[in-house]
Amino acid sequence: MSKIIPVFFFVLMVFLMGGVAQGLSIKMFTILSPNSSIFPKNLTLSEKHQKLTEISKARALDLIMTTNSSETLVPNAISSPVKHAYSDFYYTEMYIGTPHQKANLALDTGSTLTWVQCEGCKSCFELSMPNFNIRRSTTSRPMPDDHPLCVPPNLGPGTKGQNCVYGLFYYDRSSTYGPFGFDTFTFLSKQGQLAIPNVAFGWGLFNKVNFNDYFHGHDNPIGGILGLGRGHPTGILQQLNQITLQRFSYCLPSQFEAQSLLHFGEDAQIGGPSVRSTPILGGPDDYYFTKLDAISLNGQRLQIDPSLFMAGGKGMAVDSGFPYSHIVAEAFKVLKQAVVDYFNNMYGWQPMTQKSKTGFDLCYQNIPTVFTSPSVTLHFEGADFVLHKPTLFQAFEHHNEFCMTILSMDQSDGLNILGAAQQVNYRFLFDVAALRLSFSPENC
Numbered sequence: 001m002s003k004i005i006p007v008f009f010f011v012l013m014v015f016l017m018g019g020v021a022q023g024l025s026i027k028m029f030t031i032l033s034p035n036s037s038i039f040p041k042n043l044t045l046s047e048k049h050q051k052l053t054e055i056s057k058a059r060a061l062d063l064i065m066t067t068n069s070s071e072t073l074v075p076n077a078i079s080s081p082v083k084h085a086y087s088d089f090y091y092t093e094m095y096i097g098t099p100h101q102k103a104n105l106a107l108d109t110g111s112t113l114t115w116v117q118c119e120g121c122k123s124c125f126e127l128s129m130p131n132f133n134i135r136r137s138t139t140s141r142p143m144p145d146d147h148p149l150c151v152p153p154n155l156g157p158g159t160k161g162q163n164c165v166y167g168l169f170y171y172d173r174s175s176t177y178g179p180f181g182f183d184t185f186t187f188l189s190k191q192g193q194l195a196i197p198n199v200a201f202g203w204g205l206f207n208k209v210n211f212n213d214y215f216h217g218h219d220n221p222i223g224g225i226l227g228l229g230r231g232h233p234t235g236i237l238q239q240l241n242q243i244t245l246q247r248f249s250y251c252l253p254s255q256f257e258a259q260s261l262l263h264f265g266e267d268a269q270i271g272g273p274s275v276r277s278t279p280i281l282g283g284p285d286d287y288y289f290t291k292l293d294a295i296s297l298n299g300q301r302l303q304i305d306p307s308l309f310m311a312g313g314k315g316m317a318v319d320s321g322f323p324y325s326h327i328v329a330e331a332f333k334v335l336k337q338a339v340v341d342y343f344n345n346m347y348g349w350q351p352m353t354q355k356s357k358t359g360f361d362l363c364y365q366n367i368p369t370v371f372t373s374p375s376v377t378l379h380f381e382g383a384d385f386v387l388h389k390p391t392l393f394q395a396f397e398h399h400n401e402f403c404m405t406i407l408s409m410d411q412s413d414g415l416n417i418l419g420a421a422q423q424v425n426y427r428f429l430f431d432v433a434a435l436r437l438s439f440s441p442e443n444c
Helices: 045-068 306-313 329-347
Strands: 023-030 090-096 101-108 115-117 155-157 164-169 175-189 192-204 206-208 224-227 247-251 260-265 276-279 292-297 316-318 325-328 363-365 376-380 383-387 393-396 401-404 406-409 416-418 426-431 436-441
Touching: 023 175, 115 175, 276 383, 292 306, 292 329, 306 329, 306 416, 325 329, 329 406
Parallel strands: 101 224, 115 192, 316 416, 325 406
Antiparallel strands: 023 090, 023 260, 090 101, 090 175, 115 224, 155 164, 164 175, 175 192, 175 206, 247 260, 247 426, 276 436, 292 376, 325 416, 363 401, 376 383, 393 401, 426 436
């Protein structure tokens, strides 16, 4: 969880009156969008991408440690750390309690636990808006320790019994810990206001967290996490199953452009002749892993050991919390060499030998504005995913550089990750109940 890490923020508001909503669509922003009220407007394009590479690399390290760990947390024995990662690249605004109190929550597809920093916290991070005040809300109540949601790995009875507590511990020594309880969550959607009572979440009273490097001290707008992962009943998908139907979809525009919508339940649809589907691998992990069989460059499959695509036995994680995609080092070397050979054969270009200021692993200098770049295809089980060329290479005029926007996962126990940049202008549908991921090209 070190450095800046990606996620979504939601705003929902709609009252359930005499029935159950069968769909929900909410606005989704990236922190770098000009439409975002927290957009750092003084960053150049290369500085933005440098920050994003830092986000990706930091989140990747946390993901490795999270998925490779077997340790769990019993909150009354908090010395046993939980390995966990989250991101705040995407975000939403929402409201908690009665009367409403605004909260900006990072959306994390790698976590099933939602939490927010609360007034009266004993250990707190600075925030640009008031902390959530439990005492001001007439609809808040603690969760008893015998509640069916109060189960490991992140929940358990408190030291004094009676009520449930939660705890999350991160590899950069950040942590959040406190009571676990209920309150009304109000989301702002395209349909209006949706108020959902009795949503379970963590009341963060002991927090040592640095959400990201864009914001310092009182400029930090992010007050907690909205967990959209799978595998635990505390996840938003599971808690709001009658609305979400355990499925969601999104279509990401360019990283620095328009907002998008995150759809749940019956609002989450995909169709057309170009739709491809691949299984979501089962297991206890909160993340969404798929089976990657091969990688092609310009239609030619690269000679990569297939076992590298199942590094850690996990497959490739599909996670929009990562700004960029990562490929394990040995497989990346083959892809990088194929790209180097292509540009050398086509144009006689040689890559930069010095480290690029952008943070990318393969860059060129003094490149003409018009040229043909190669295409890359990810061959998932039963579905081919073609990386759009604008999402695969990026020009940086300020440094007169041109870089491939896929990063090497250098850790020996690294994972393969399909990040947000390479998901641009594709619609994705995550059907958790059916363990199926579908995607199709779309002008987002």
